[in-house]
Amino acid sequence: MATQLKNLSDFSATQIPSAAPYKFGIAVAEWNAEITNALYQGAYQSLIANGALPENIFNYAVPGSFELTSGADLLLKNLPDLDAVICLGCVIQGETRHFDFICNAVANGVSNVAIKYAKPVIFGVLTTDNQQQAIDRAGGKHGNKGDEAAITAIKMADMAKTLKG
Numbered sequence: 794m795a796t797q798l799k800n801l802s803d804f805s806a807t808q809i810p811s812a813a814p815y816k817f818g819i820a821v822a823e824w825n826a827e828i829t830n831a832l833y834q835g836a837y838q839s840l841i842a843n844g845a846l847p848e849n850i851f852n853y854a855v856p857g858s859f860e861l862t863s864g865a866d867l868l869l870k871n872l873p874d875l876d877a878v879i880c881l882g883c884v885i886q887g888e889t890r891h892f893d894f895i896c897n898a899v900a901n902g903v904s905n906v907a908i909k910y911a912k913p914v915i916f917g918v919l920t921t922d923n924q925q926q927a928i929d930r931a932g933g934k935h936g937n938k939g940d941e942a943a944i945t946a947i948k949m950a951d952m953a954k955t956l957k958g
């Protein structure tokens with residue numbers, strides 16, 4: 794469903810588990826910082842609003858979205874108690890095909906990290922044609938993708954706990 798048809802911050806129709814038992818890593822790309830900072834604020838506030846403890850949220854910056862894969866891997870390798878990692882970035886189309894390579898690399902990369910560690914790694918990366926589309930999805934008219942990424946992390950961490958028994 795296109796984002797224009799579903800607000801990224803509307804979870805009124807869903808049951809959200811408590812985040813209190815879980816530890817979260819957040820890797821945030823510094824490229825397009827005015828956008829990614831808004832994504833982080835959305836994710837952090839959503840985690841707290843659902844019961845996460847501030848001391849259980851571990852935030853690290855990486856230079857760009859391409860480095861989110863390495864960031865997620867480093868977080869899970871060095872903080873093995875993490876229950877989920879949220880990757881936040883904003884890739885905006887430029888004049889060249891660089892956009893395509895970054896978007897594909899980080900989407901595939903974070904998926905591979907999730908499989909490597911058997912831990913949820915959430916793809917909270919905006920991949921937009923222009924800055925306005927990014928603004929609209931980082932706290933604008935379409936909500937905040939950081940909110941969506943945080944709620945997804947809570948749900949996946951809770952699923953993992955449930956399956957472990």
Ligand SMILES: Nc1c(NC[C@H](O)[C@H](O)[C@H](O)CO)[nH]c(=O)[nH]c1=O
Pocket residue numbers: 822824825856857858859860882883884885886895
């Ligand atoms: N153009 C954008 C980038 N480019 C930088 C790459 O992510 C990477 O840091 C560089 O290629 C060195 O490995 N990154 C974004 O996050 N967003 C962009 O729009």
Ligand SMILES: CC(=O)[C@@H](O)COP(=O)(O)O
Pocket residue numbers: 884885886887888889890891892895
């Ligand atoms: C996504 C990018 O790397 C891009 O913003 C860089 O711009 P350009 O393709 O014009 O070099």
